[in-house]
Amino acid sequence: MILSDRDIRKQIAEGRIEVDSPLADHDQNIHASSMDMRLGKFFKVYEHTKFAVLDPIKAESFKDLTKLIEITDPGEPFIVHPGDFVLGVTIEKIKLPDNIVARVEGRSSLGRLGIIVHSTAGFIDAGFEGTITLEISNMNRVPVALYPGMRVCQLAFEEMSSPADVPYNKKKSAKYQNQELPEESRLSIDPEFNKVISGLYSTKY
DSSP: OBOOHHHHHHHHHTTSSEEEOSSTTGGGGBOSSOEEEEBOSEEEEEOGGGOSOOOTTOGGGGTTOEEEEEOOSTTOOEEEOTTOEEEEEEEEEEEOOTTEEEEEEEOHHHHTTTEESOSSOOEEOTTOEEEEEEEEEEOSSSOEEEOTTSEEEEEEEEEOSSOOSSOGGGOTTOTTTTOOSOOOOOGGGOTTHHHHHHHHHHSOO
């Protein structure tokens, strides 16, 4: 069940959903069935000229993978060129209880410019706390300017059938809990990753 604006406000008022924003007017970003989030000033761009391949098995292939860029001047845009893939981050931090999940959706107005804000990872687990890393790409043939502070995505909240036994904040492999900057992939530290690969090639089939 997707929460309505009334229920989003109620959950926030009761302290179950927490939104931490440096801007005091976040309530105006709550709409009929979602809540808008704004673009932060930090971006990570991939240093693709330094790497031949990103190999999930080899943690070293992820070292110094990205370059952090901070937009410091008010009104200065971040330009996303055609075919670019960059990581952005929301201004707001979100904290979810153990029985509510959220889905990240792009804004239609940006989608019509060719901007995608999440490639695949548009799901936020119950118990998550932190900023939202945005997987931004430009599908257009012309560059698009993005401005820190602009509404860049929306969250739709859904109540689970029951509280999670192990919410994200209690999960041992919660790699992105309490993130603040845009975070690149930490796939290489998944505890089961090498076990799965080793098991696959040790099995006769």
